[in-house]
Amino acid sequence: xxxxxxxxxxxxxxxxxxKIIIAGLVTIAVTWVALPFVMTIIYALxxxxxxxxxxxxxxxxxxxxxxxxxxxxxAWNATINSVIVAVLTILFSFAIGLPAGYAFARYxxxxxxxxxxxIVALRMFPMMVIAVPLLVLYFKLGLADTLLGIALAHTAxxxxxxxxxxxxxxxxxxxEYEEAGLVFGLNRIGAFFRITxxxxxxxxxxAAIFTFIMSWNEVFIAAVLSFQNRTLPAFILNLIGGATxxxxxAGAFIMVIPALVFVFVAGKYLVRMxxxxxx
Amino acid sequence: MPNEEIxxxxxxxxxxxxxxxxxxxxxxxxxIGYPLVQGIMLAFFDEQGRFTxxxxxxxxxxxxxxxxxxxxxxxxxxxxIIPIQVSIxxxxxLLFNLRFPGKNAALYTVILPLTISDVAAGLIWYVMLGQYxxxxxxLMNLGIIxxxxxxxxxxxxxxxxxxxxxxxxATAIVFIIIYAGLQxxxxxxxxxxxxxxxxxxxxxxxIVFPLLLPSLQAAxxxxxxxxxxxxxVVWTLAGRDIPVLAGEAYYAQTELLRPGxxxxxxxxxxxxxxxxGALYIKFFKAKYLEAGM
Numbered sequence: 001x002x003x004x005x006x007x008x009x010x011x012x013x014x015x016x017x018x019k020i021i022i023a024g025l026v027t028i029a030v031t032w033v034a035l036p037f038v039m040t041i042i043y044a045l046x047x048x049x050x051x052x053x054x055x056x057x058x059x060x061x062x063x064x065x066x067x068x069x070x071x072x073x074x075a076w077n078a079t080i081n082s083v084i085v086a087v088l089t090i091l092f093s094f095a096i097g098l099p100a101g102y103a104f105a106r107y108x109x110x111x112x113x114x115x116x117x118x119i120v121a122l123r124m125f126p127m128m129v130i131a132v133p134l135l136v137l138y139f140k141l142g143l144a145d146t147l148l149g150i151a152l153a154h155t156a157x158x159x160x161x162x163x164x165x166x167x168x169x170x171x172x173x174x175x176e177y178e179e180a181g182l183v184f185g186l187n188r189i190g191a192f193f194r195i196t197x198x199x200x201x202x203x204x205x206x207a208a209i210f211t212f213i214m215s216w217n218e219v220f221i222a223a224v225l226s227f228q229n230r231t232l233p234a235f236i237l238n239l240i241g242g243a244t245x246x247x248x249x250a251g252a253f254i255m256v257i258p259a260l261v262f263v264f265v266a267g268k269y270l271v272r273m274x275x276x277x278x279x
Numbered sequence: 280m281p282n283e284e285i286x287x288x289x290x291x292x293x294x295x296x297x298x299x300x301x302x303x304x305x306x307x308x309x310x311i312g313y314p315l316v317q318g319i320m321l322a323f324f325d326e327q328g329r330f331t332x333x334x335x336x337x338x339x340x341x342x343x344x345x346x347x348x349x350x351x352x353x354x355x356x357x358x359x360i361i362p363i364q365v366s367i368x369x370x371x372x373l374l375f376n377l378r379f380p381g382k383n384a385a386l387y388t389v390i391l392p393l394t395i396s397d398v399a400a401g402l403i404w405y406v407m408l409g410q411y412x413x414x415x416x417x418l419m420n421l422g423i424i425x426x427x428x429x430x431x432x433x434x435x436x437x438x439x440x441x442x443x444x445x446x447x448x449a450t451a452i453v454f455i456i457i458y459a460g461l462q463x464x465x466x467x468x469x470x471x472x473x474x475x476x477x478x479x480x481x482x483x484x485x486i487v488f489p490l491l492l493p494s495l496q497a498a499x500x501x502x503x504x505x506x507x508x509x510x511x512v513v514w515t516l517a518g519r520d521i522p523v524l525a526g527e528a529y530y531a532q533t534e535l536l537r538p539g540x541x542x543x544x545x546x547x548x549x550x551x552x553x554x555x556g557a558l559y560i561k562f563f564k565a566k567y568l569e570a571g572m
Contacts, residue, residue, distance in 0.1 A: 022379050029371060030388045039413040040406045057416045096302045103299035126508050126552050128525060129545040132538050133317035156310035159303060217396035219511050224532055233396045252402035259394035267387035274455040
């Protein structure tokens with residue numbers, strides 16, 4: 001039985017109309033998100049005379065002077081501090097969290113579900129609560145106003161996420177590979193380091209970027225725990241009280257650039273990890 | 280076999296997962312449990328360890344106390360922002376579930392605000408909405424307005440600026456959760472619906488919506504809890520013009536130098552989060568937890 005395919009004219013119109021509507025909606029969404037980024041970059045580099053001219057929307061003369069001023073005020077040191085804190089946070093949270101992620105992915109044990117639920121619940125805990133009391137403790141331990149102190153607090157914030165992500169990634173590596181390793185004489189630790197870890201490495205690298213972003217963006221804890229050795233968001237937060245407009249623009253600029261790099265490098269993984277950890 | 284001994288290594292390996300999780304538990308108990316207890320001590324006890332309501336009094340009646348305003352604005356902002364975010368995110372997720380050219384690039388653009396700090400987001404919209412910002416310039420040059428709209432320095436306008444910024448910044452989190460949920464819906468359901476001649480609306484109402492409910496609930500919980508911690512955006516755009524709980528905690532700590540009051544504010548945020556979290560879980564019967572982690 002053969003069916004004749006009839007295409008009505010109205011169907012063709014509908015088809016193209018649908019395409020146009022979809023394209024229109026996507027354009028609106030992308031513009032809404034991207035335009036503020038673009039305008040921030042443009043105005044942060046804009047010549048002040050042109051910026052203050054209401055008739056000029058897009059300036060034609062650009063300058064690095066505002067960025068330079070911000071760097072003179074200490075933005076460069078703050079950026080270095082932020083990188084150090086974020087890298088320490090990755091090291092600590094992976095050293096502590098990776099074994100737990102492995103346990104959740106590979107073992108069946110009593111209390112596993114409650115423990116996992118506990119970790120899931122922890123991720124919702126408002127971590128800013130720990131900042132003030134932690135500072136009291138840090139004064140006693142000599143950790144107040146140190147990058148190490150901020151990194152330790154950020155580790156507590158990142159740990160639940162690291163565990164959930166790493167257990168997801170390790171569960172994605174077939175356990176048979178590891179068992180094959182065991183058959184050929186590796187012990188469990190050897191099998192992990194020589195088989196599972198290399199296979200999980202790309203995912204773990206993306207998880208590291210995810211952790212980096214969490215620490216890099218955290219401001220409340222960092223601002224409470226530090227006075228001189230500030231991370232970039234804490235430094236900017238503290239600076240903008242009496243700052244000129246252009247210093248604020250430059251602050252936005254300096255914080256936006258790394259974000260573009262993160263998404264460019266690991267966009268695909270980031271979407272997936274937010275999907276995992278926030279569900 | 281009764282006389283066959285279980286090797287010690289096997290006996291030990293029963294405990295291996297606990298050994299692996301122990302460092303995490305120890306760390307979290309120390310870094311959350313200890314500060315929580317210490318926070319309660321700071322808020323309710325004086326230096327000699329005697330119970331005191333001094334901090335509570337200061338929080339409520341101290342000079343320049345904005346506690347009730349902060350509580351009001353924190354809840355008001357959440358109540359205004361979250362329904363808009365969930366609606367936009369839901370529509371956006373349905374849109375991105377369709378096939379269209381350039382989808383990946385569009386997806387990565389939409390998640391961009393998630394990779395910046397709330398301080399940066401606040402500053403970005405300070406650039407956009409300033410007197411000489413893009414928003415005013417474009418409207419004036421198009422002849423839609425003759426004078427710039429002033430956002431900063433006027434309370435109600437600052438409130439609007441915060442709402443815009445938060446919608447711009449955090450809708451993506453809700454979007455990603457719903458989008459992930461949408462992608463997990465098997466295509467077989469759609470095919471079955473097609474066989475039975477379901478309309479688009481019926482497909483949405485009887486397949487997409489019920490299967491998406493757990494993701495929607497999860498998104499709602501996460502967004503609400505984060506909304507109580509709103510700080511960076513408010514602090515950069517409005518300072519204390521629009522007081523919020525976290526902002527007052529920061530102010531009490533860094534300007535008033537009263538850690539007891541700051542701790543009290545933080546504990547109120549924690550209490551509010553726990554109460555609302557418990558309420559949601561009770562209301563949704565913890566369904567979101569069954570939907571696979």
